[in-house]
Amino acid sequence: MASQQQESLLEGKVAIVTGSSRGIGKAIAIGLAQQGANVLVTGTHPERTKAVSEEITKETGQQSDYYIGDLSKEENVAEMTDKAIQNWEKIDILVNNAGGGVILPFLEQTPETLKTTIDRNLWTMLWSCYKVLPHMVEQNYGRIINIGADSVRNGLWDHAAYNAAKGGVHAIVSGLGREFAKSNITANVIAPPAVEGELLDDIRDRDTKLVNRYIDIIPIGRGAYPEEVADAVVFLASDKASFINGQVISVNGGSTMQ
Structure with a gap:
């Protein structure tokens, strides 16, 4: 007798992955689609964002679309949310990457760099939760997964301003997790350390010693691979993680422990 094919973890689900035109976000979008989700990809680079959406459909067979815009602006997040609803009539998973x-x-x-850091990391997440949650409440189901940062815990060099923003990304899940649990909505954080890829390579080109300091605190001796972060997100997005709520989960190679 032929064995039955195992059903994908996210069959029939709809996901928005913000900041998914490259790096961790791209890996997450692909990982969710590989498990059966239809995915809205977002970014600020039109050609790159469109290409990722097309790649997802070609490689996984799942439906994918894309939204271009600065998600620190309320009106853009409203448009992003509306696009997902128009395409698929629901939103099951929100990944704030x-x-x-x-x-x-x-x-x-500078005042400008401080504002940019808060806008990119904190306001994008706040507006996305604010616009998507009403749809999750209405359907009595949702998974919110924020991508945080291990630097919030380990006090990484030169990350004070960044940690101010990511600290909010971490902190909100305890409030959301408690407030919306009765609507079958969970909220959690995945916190990676330095992540291997284009962005870390750019820093490495400018200051190898600084990157070595980032890596030296990771006992495994390297940064996380984007797919390792994506695997944790897929798990939290699935019903296998239905009783995990309001948590910060470190995917960090041991750079902080306990």
Whole structure:
């Protein structure tokens, strides 16, 4: 007798992954689609964001669309949310990955770089939760997964301003997790350390010693691979994680423990 094919973890689900035109976000969007979700990809680079959406459909067979815009602006997040609803009539999974701080010693920051860091990391997440949650409440189901940062716990060099923003990304899940649990909605954080890829390579090109300091605190001796972060997100998005709520889960190679 032929064995029955195992059903995908996210069959029939709809996901928004913010900041998913490259790096961790792209890996997450692909990982969710591989498990059966239809995915809205977002970014600020039109060609790259469109290409990721097309790649997802080609490689996984799942439906995918894309939204271009600065998600620190309320009106853009409203448009993003509406696009997902128009396409699929629901939103089951929201992954708040959009971010990217200006990494500098604190007193080298300017008012502009401080605002940029808060906008990219905190406001993108706040507006996305604010616009998507009403749809999750209405359908009595939702999974919110924020991508945080292990630097919030380990006090990484030059990350004070970034940690101010990511600290909010961490903190909100305890409030959301308690407030919306009775609507079958969970909220959690995945907190990675330095992540291997294009962005870390850019820093490595400018300051190899600084990147070595980031890596040296990770006992495994390297940054996380985007797919390792994505695997944790897929698990939290699935019904296998239905009793995990309001948690910060470190996927960090041991750079902080307990």
